[in-house]
Amino acid sequence: xxxxxxxxxxxxxxxxxxxxxxxxxxxxxxxxxxxxxxxxxxxxxxxxxxxxxxxxxxxxxxxxxxxxxxxxxxxxxxxxxxxxxxxxxxxxxxxxxxxxxxxxxxxxxxxxxxxxxxxxxxxxxxxxxxxxxxxxxxxxxxxxxxxxxxxxxxxxxxxxxxxxxxxxxxxxxxxxxxxxxxxxxxxxxxxxxxxxxxxxxxxxxxxxxxxxxxxxxxxxxxxxxxxxxxxxxxxxxxxxxxxxxxxxxxxxxxxxxxxxxxxxxxxxxxxxxxxxxxxxxxxxxxxxxxxxxxxxxxxxxxxxxxxxxxxxxxxxxxxxxxxxxxxxxxxxxxxxxxxxxxxxxxxxxxxxxxxxxxxxxxxxxxxxxxxxxxxxxxxxxxxxxxxxxxxxxxxxxxxxxxxxxxxxxxxxxxxxxxxxxxxxxxxxxxxxxxxxxxxxxxxxxxxxxxxxxxxxxxxxxxxxxxxxxxxxxxxxxxxxxxxxxxxxxxxxxxxxxxxxxxxxxxxxxxxxxxxxxxxxxxxxxxxxxxxxxxxxxxxxxxxxxxxxxxxxxxxxxxxxxxxxxxxxxxxxxxxxxxxxxxxxxxxxxxxxxxxxxxxxxxxxxxxxxxxxxxxxxxxxxxxxxxxxxxxxxxxxxxxxxxxxxxxxxxxxxxxxxxxxxxxxxxxxxxxxxxxxxxxxxxxxxxxxxxxxxxxxxxxxxxx
Numbered sequence: 093x094x095x096x097x098x099x100x101x102x103x104x105x106x107x108x109x110x111x112x113x114x115x116x117x118x119x120x121x122x123x124x125x126x127x128x129x130x131x132x133x134x135x136x137x138x139x140x141x142x143x144x145x146x147x148x149x150x151x152x153x154x155x156x157x158x159x160x161x162x163x164x165x166x167x168x169x170x171x172x173x174x175x176x177x178x179x180x181x182x183x184x185x186x187x188x189x190x191x192x193x194x195x196x197x198x199x200x201x202x203x204x205x206x207x208x209x210x211x212x213x214x215x216x217x218x219x220x221x222x223x224x225x226x227x228x229x230x231x232x233x234x235x236x237x238x239x240x241x242x243x244x245x246x247x248x249x250x251x252x253x254x255x256x257x258x259x260x261x262x263x264x265x266x267x268x269x270x271x272x273x274x275x276x277x278x279x280x281x282x283x284x285x286x287x288x289x290x291x292x293x294x295x296x297x298x299x300x301x302x303x304x305x306x307x308x309x310x311x312x313x314x315x316x317x318x319x320x321x322x323x324x325x326x327x328x329x330x331x332x333x334x335x336x337x338x339x340x341x342x343x344x345x346x347x348x349x350x351x352x353x354x355x356x357x358x359x360x361x362x363x364x365x366x367x368x369x370x371x372x373x374x375x376x377x378x379x380x381x382x383x384x385x386x387x388x389x390x391x392x393x394x395x396x397x398x399x400x401x402x403x404x405x406x407x408x409x410x411x412x413x414x415x416x417x418x419x420x421x422x423x424x425x426x427x428x429x430x431x432x433x434x435x436x437x438x439x440x441x442x443x444x445x446x447x448x449x450x451x452x453x454x455x456x457x458x459x460x461x462x463x464x465x466x467x468x469x470x471x472x473x474x475x476x477x478x479x480x481x482x483x484x485x486x487x488x489x490x491x492x493x494x495x496x497x498x499x500x501x502x503x504x505x506x507x508x509x510x511x512x513x514x515x516x517x518x519x520x521x522x523x524x525x526x527x528x529x530x531x532x533x534x535x536x537x538x539x540x541x542x543x544x545x546x547x548x549x550x551x552x553x554x555x556x557x558x559x560x561x562x563x564x565x566x567x568x569x570x571x572x573x574x575x576x577x578x579x580x581x582x583x584x585x586x587x588x589x590x591x592x593x594x595x596x597x598x599x600x601x602x603x604x605x606x607x608x609x610x611x612x613x614x615x616x617x618x619x620x621x622x623x624x625x626x627x628x629x630x631x632x633x634x635x636x637x638x639x640x641x642x643x644x645x646x647x648x649x650x651x652x653x654x655x656x657x658x659x660x661x662x663x664x665x666x667x668x669x670x671x672x673x674x675x676x677x678x679x680x681x682x683x684x685x686x687x688x689x690x691x692x693x694x695x696x697x698x699x700x701x702x703x704x705x706x707x708x709x710x711x712x713x714x715x716x717x718x719x720x721x722x723x724x725x726x727x728x729x730x731x732x733x734x735x736x737x738x739x740x741x742x743x744x745x746x747x748x749x750x751x752x753x754x755x756x757x758x759x760x761x762x763x764x765x766x767x768x769x770x771x772x773x774x775x776x777x778x779x780x781x782x783x784x785x786x787x788x789x790x791x792x793x794x795x
Contacts, residue, residue: 690755
């Protein structure tokens with residue numbers, strides 16, 4: 093009786109296609125009318141709000157109140173200054189929340205918000221554009237996820253000077269924005285209880301337990317008196333990975349007017365204060381001998397953060413684990429600018445970092461006259477290059493060879509610009525993918541019911557990945573019953589505490605706890621029926637902390653074939669193939685969906701996604717989906733994701749590695765490398781726009 097490994101359909105599929113799945117903005121607290129809150133974003137980039145004239149707004153129909161820093165409820169301390177909504181006059185970036193209107197209807201709230209007269213004191217000048225040599229940059233103590241900012245081995249400077257062949261270039265990626273189908277939204281309501289007030293929040297979040305803790309601190313409420321519900325989330329991609337200002341604003345407004353309040357951010361606001369991928373500059377220097385043996389790898393990065401919260405992506409961290417080399421240097425520097433705080437975006441750090449590394453490796457292969465796959469294979473390490481510890485499993489060579497065979501790599505001509513179809517040049521590219529395999533402590537509860545069914549609860553968040561389905565499969569296998577006998581409960585901070593959906597660690601973390609609870613319950617009750625509900629609680633904290641000392645990582649290889657129009661420079665990706673080694677695949681249908689989604693992210697990163705900092709007015713100049721382009725169906729042609737059978741018993745009871753982000757890592761590099769093979773044009777600064785190609789394209793190709 094095995095559920096895992098089968099292509100089980102999504103449990104919530106019928107609800108979603110039938111319109112009965114409730115997302116945050118759909119919810120209405122029982123027996124209550126929800127009113128609406130619309131925020132006002134700062135029209136200046138740096139300065140102060142001197143005052144807000146709300147006279148006209150308060151006379152408008154349906155208006156219940158206007159909040160600004162002069163009258164807003166006071167909040168408690170938080171390490172995240174972005175959550176101190178309306179707590180002072182200072183403006184740090186254009187679009188920052190400076191006022192809010194609460195009204196009966198959203199139309200009334202919008203109209204009143206537009207009528208507010210806000211008096212600003214504008215600061216002289218601001219700095220919101222990152223440069224590779226930005227004078228304000230410094231080396232942080234550590235980067236995202238607690239990794240050291242600098243790591244070195246050997247003497248990389250001397251090794252670069254002595255190497256027979258050196259590739260030494262800068263690569264850059266622009267600001268990129270999470271664009272989930274569901275914008276950030278929150279509904280908040282307060283109620284009086286015996287020992288004070290209780291807060292219930294419906295929030296489009298990846299982390300119900302995290303939002304619960306933050307709101308409890310900010311509003312000085314016991315955590316048990318805060319409940320955060322996220323039944324369905326329409327995508328997050330990291331942008332909903334932590335508490336965002338919309339949740340704070342909704343709770344504040346609900347307290348201000350004494351009624352349930354709904355906040356739904358307009359699309360433009362999701363470009364302003366919910367996070368974005370920082371722009372990055374990476375200098376990658378590779379030194380090799382004439383046979384292609386890497387002797388030294390240097391990866392130095394520069395990125396931006398805000399002046400109110402330090403956030404530093406681990407852009408060069410993945411480089412530490414990919415290739416076997418005696419000398420290595422990886423560094424991170426960050427420049428605090430007059431911008432909103434960057435946050436996580438699918439595969440933070442790894443995505444821009446591996447783009448730079450794998451582009452440089454492709455350049456080295458071309459200089460040496462070696463096949464890019466052969467170069468990667470001959471520099472495959474036996475142990476983790478950073479720590480010297482063994483890998484729990486590593487199948488890089490297998491995915492490269494499987495991908496080369498399935499993609500038809502032997503048809504690739506290594507001479508750039510040599511294959512032409514009509515008015516288009518055609519080329520192929522390859523790049524490696526990697527992503528750390530992480531597991532966080534989690535809890536779960538399993539209950540056997542007298543009718544033979546089981547209830548399994550965990551405060552996980554399904555952000556569209558299919559977590560409901562795969563956790564149900566994990567529970568069914570541990571209980572040794574059919575999946576239809578299991579009812580899974582998630583998306584509620586009142587359930588057993590769980591980490592947020594992020595770091596490709598959701599299934600591993602939640603699934604570990606679900607498996608432990610269900611296995612313990614089965615051992616407790618045996619195979620017979622029960623005459624009363626029987627509970628089994630599980631906490632994996634000790635299990636996770638006692639994990640053996642191995643390096644755990646998922647790997648993959650991306651292959652891309654592109655066609656480049658010689659008259660316009662337009663790039664089309666005709667084929668993409670991703671081959672992955674991700675442990676046991678628990679649900680092939682869901683896994684393929686996640687991997688293809690990540691690869692599509694990489695296509696957008698390679699060819700179109702680019703946030704434009706507005707150096708005149710601040711913020712981003714293209715804060716909408718008409719000017720900020722993401723891939724559509726027409727852009728995604730022949731795309732496929734497959735995997736090899738990989739057994740790894742050193743991760744979790746299921747033997748699974750994370751799959752949510754690795755599809756994004758390396759896919760942009762494969763496309764950029766294919767463009768070079770097609771045209772001979774190396775674009776090191778993403779995205780690969782037509783104008784960049786036409787500036788460098790050999791005119792003979794247009795004959």
